[in-house]
Amino acid sequence: MSAENPGGMQLRFPRLWNWLSLTGLVTVAASVFAAGLLFLIDTFGQASNPYVGILTYLIAPMFTLLGVALVVLGMVLRRREVRLRGEPIPLVIDLSRPRDRRLLGYFVGGSALFLVVTAVGSYHSYHFTESTTFCGQACHTVMEPEMVTYQHSPHARVACVQCHIGPGAEWFVKAKLSGLYQVYATLTDRFPRPVPTPIANLRPAQDTCEQCHWPERFSGNLVRYYRHFLSDATNTEYSVTLMLRVGGGAAHRGPVEGIHWHTSKDHKVEYYAADPLRLKIPWVRLTEKDGTVVEYRSPDFTNEVNQADVRTMDCIDCHNRPAHIYEKPNDAVDRAIARGLIDPGLLSVRSNATYIVTQPYTSREEARAKIAAHLETSYPGDERVPAAIAAVQGIYERNFFPQMKANWRVYPEHIGHKDWPGCVRCHDDKHQSSDGQRVIGFQDCNQCHVLLAQGTGDDLTQLSAGGQDFKHPLEDWDPEFACHDCHTGGP
Numbered sequence: 001m002s003a004e005n006p007g008g009m010q011l012r013f014p015r016l017w018n019w020l021s022l023t024g025l026v027t028v029a030a031s032v033f034a035a036g037l038l039f040l041i042d043t044f045g046q047a048s049n050p051y052v053g054i055l056t057y058l059i060a061p062m063f064t065l066l067g068v069a070l071v072v073l074g075m076v077l078r079r080r081e082v083r084l085r086g087e088p089i090p091l092v093i094d095l096s097r098p099r100d101r102r103l104l105g106y107f108v109g110g111s112a113l114f115l116v117v118t119a120v121g122s123y124h125s126y127h128f129t130e131s132t133t134f135c136g137q138a139c140h141t142v143m144e145p146e147m148v149t150y151q152h153s154p155h156a157r158v159a160c161v162q163c164h165i166g167p168g169a170e171w172f173v174k175a176k177l178s179g180l181y182q183v184y185a186t187l188t189d190r191f192p193r194p195v196p197t198p199i200a201n202l203r204p205a206q207d208t209c210e211q212c213h214w215p216e217r218f219s220g221n222l223v224r225y226y227r228h229f230l231s232d233a234t235n236t237e238y239s240v241t242l243m244l245r246v247g248g249g250a251a252h253r254g255p256v257e258g259i260h261w262h263t264s265k266d267h268k269v270e271y272y273a274a275d276p277l278r279l280k281i282p283w284v285r286l287t288e289k290d291g292t293v294v295e296y297r298s299p300d301f302t303n304e305v306n307q308a309d310v311r312t313m314d315c316i317d318c319h320n321r322p323a324h325i326y327e328k329p330n331d332a333v334d335r336a337i338a339r340g341l342i343d344p345g346l347l348s349v350r351s352n353a354t355y356i357v358t359q360p361y362t363s364r365e366e367a368r369a370k371i372a373a374h375l376e377t378s379y380p381g382d383e384r385v386p387a388a389i390a391a392v393q394g395i396y397e398r399n400f401f402p403q404m405k406a407n408w409r410v411y412p413e414h415i416g417h418k419d420w421p422g423c424v425r426c427h428d429d430k431h432q433s434s435d436g437q438r439v440i441g442f443q444d445c446n447q448c449h450v451l452l453a454q455g456t457g458d459d460l461t462q463l464s465a466g467g468q469d470f471k472h473p474l475e476d477w478d479p480e481f482a483c484h485d486c487h488t489g490g491p
């Protein structure tokens with residue numbers, strides 16, 4: 001066999017025939033193969049995820065470049081060799097020589113193994129980027145608040161991507177682009193603290209929440225017991241039991257009424273929010289099944305509404321914190337007292353605990369130390385104090401994230417109306433249709449819930465199925481004020 005012409009053929013790129021360049025070529029092939037594979041898994045996978053973009057468009061191309069560099073390096077070395085020796089020494093593979101057979105065998109075998117490893121590796125890295133570990137922990141500081149609050153939520157077993165991306169290819173590209181930007185922002189420390197809410201273009205809830213929660217199934221009432229304690233010396237209980245009229249979402253299951261009426265498929269509720277947090281809603285539009293359209297406005301709002309800013313109400317407009325729940329300090333302390341973690345026999349412990357947990361701290365260690373010191377000096381030598389300290393420190397750690405400036409204050413919650421405007425963003429008795437015939441009401445409390453019991457001690461056992469009038473613990477309480485004018489969730 002001729003040396004210039006292995007295999008008897010004329011070589012097109014004689015300089016390419018060297019081991020280094022060939023290894024480079026295999027690397028290029030493997031990385032293109034891996035990128036293609038990742039792209040396919042991601043397109044046809046159950047739920048795509050943004051960070052696969054890092055693998056597909058960042059890591060794989062880096063290997064392609066490495067491969068190209070090897071090819072070029074091999075060729076350059078080869079040219080130098082040619083120049084030094086004056087004549088090319090081509091790569092001769094003579095299969096009749098055992099050494100060549102062995103080398104070629106190693107090369108082919110090695111390349112095949114490399115491709116298999118690449119395929120398995122990319123498949124595993126794909127699953128890794130989809131995992132909750134990656135989403136919640138890879139960028140540890142940034143996502144810590146979301147991760148910790150999620151782990152304490154009823155959705156702790158639902159993967160981040162199921163709510164944030166959902167199935168299908170359409171959201172895949174969108175998520176991919178923003179995912180890449182997020183990685184860039186994290187690496188360059190350009191992310192906002194706290195992470196802003198709401199998410200401007202979160203996928204509509206029909207495609208995410210409704211994978212598991214089937215609106216047609218919603219029905220009936222739900223009884224909730226809200227246990228509270230007053231900030232007086234004896235930490236007097238003041239609790240409320242409500243029957244929430246959650247209601248149903250499908251006509252064939254009974255009348256579509258109650259709280260879940262808003263997201264029934266029979267009609268559409270849309271609104272315009274005047275602020276980024278969606279706390280001010282001056283304009284609402286209801287389109288009924290028969291096509292009737294009702295527009296409700298706040299009295300002081302006369303502007304034209306740009307239709308591009310109108311949002312269709314979905315689950316997230318009430319359940320905006322299903323997974324990242326920042327407990328309000330008042331509620332968290334109340335819960336700890338109710339569960340016996342904090343002994344209500346300690347004088348003013350409710351107000352002491354909410355005070356100390358809401359002080360500004362720069363680190364978790366500082367918070368732990370100051371919480372302990374404050375409670376120890378308030379109740380010197382009391383054997384019930386260590387348990388109370390542990391409970392209050394726990395509340396801090398689950399709900400306050402000083403590095404990211406994240407806590408309940410910056411993440412409004414839209415369910416209810418006590419500490420945030422919530423339902424009262426629309427239900428304030430002031431949003432009226434243009435003919436004044438229809439109002440989105442508040443004063444008829446029974447529209448949303450029936451108050452079964454309230455107060456303390458024996459009062460709480462006096463259930464009234466027909467509902468009681470609300471008795472506020474303050475003597476001079478004025479129902480003209482909205483609850484959230486006074487209540488903020490903190491002391």
Ligand code: HEC
Pocket residue numbers: 132135136143146147150155158159160161162163164195196197198199200202316319320321322323324411
């Ligand atoms: C049950 C569904 C669900 C799951 C599971 C979930 N999230 Fe969320 N997430 C939401 C909703 C709803 C919002 C608020 C959206 C809004 O108001 O626009 C949100 C908001 C966020 C925000 C914006 C900041 C904020 O708190 O409003 C980040 C960041 C985030 N999620 C990350 C994650 C990460 C990381 C995971 C997994 C550890 C995860 N999410 C799991 C539903 C979910």
Ligand code: HEC
Pocket residue numbers: 154155158159162163205208209210211212213315316319322
């Ligand atoms: C992968 C399935 C899944 C998805 C997606 C999902 N959920 Fe859930 N959700 C559950 C399960 C399971 C529970 C019951 C948890 C329990 O009782 O421990 C639940 C519970 C709830 C509850 C009751 C919580 C409570 O305090 O008892 C609400 C409200 C809720 N989900 C809203 C949502 C919203 C809003 C979304 C979309 C942002 C969503 N879920 C997405 C599975 C899911």
Ligand code: HEC
Pocket residue numbers: 205209210213214215222244246259260262263313314315316317318319415416
């Ligand atoms: C108008 C506000 C509003 C909208 C819109 C809304 N919900 Fe609810 N939902 C509530 C309230 C209020 C409750 C009562 C429980 C509570 O206060 O946490 C509730 C209860 C629930 C529960 C718990 C029921 C139980 O038996 O424990 C689930 C699950 C739920 N909603 C899912 C959804 C899903 C999914 C959507 C979107 C299709 C949705 N909700 C839309 C206000 C709303």
Ligand code: HEC
Pocket residue numbers: 224226228240242244415416417418423427441442443444445446447448449470
């Ligand atoms: C538009 C519906 C709606 C109307 C009208 C309404 N509420 Fe509520 N209210 C809710 C919902 C929803 C919750 C439950 C919030 C939650 O689960 O966190 C709630 C919770 C409460 C609670 C318990 C809060 C807590 O954390 O202890 C009280 C007390 C209450 N409402 C009183 C009233 C009174 C008094 C009126 C009438 C003046 C009224 N509500 C009118 C929807 C409504």
Ligand code: HEC
Pocket residue numbers: 245256257258259261262269270271281284286296313317318414415416422423424425426427438439440441447448
């Ligand atoms: C974006 C505005 C908006 C928000 C926010 C809102 N609602 Fe409504 N709600 C409406 C409109 C509009 C109607 C229909 C009023 C009418 O009958 O003219 C309505 C009607 C209702 C009804 C009566 C449904 C029926 O059976 O006919 C209930 C109950 C209700 N809302 C509960 C709630 C609760 C609870 C919340 C908070 C968790 C809430 N709403 C938040 C706009 C809103």
Ligand code: HEC
Pocket residue numbers: 228229230231232238239240330418472473474477478481482483484485486487
């Ligand atoms: C004028 C201010 C003001 C308004 C308005 C107001 N509250 Fe209160 N509320 C208070 C004060 C002050 C306390 C006593 C707090 C304490 O002792 O820690 C209190 C206590 C409570 C408690 C028992 C303890 C607790 O912290 O939860 C409930 C429940 C309550 N209010 C519900 C409501 C509801 C529901 C509304 C609206 C319908 C409302 N309040 C409106 C000032 C107000």
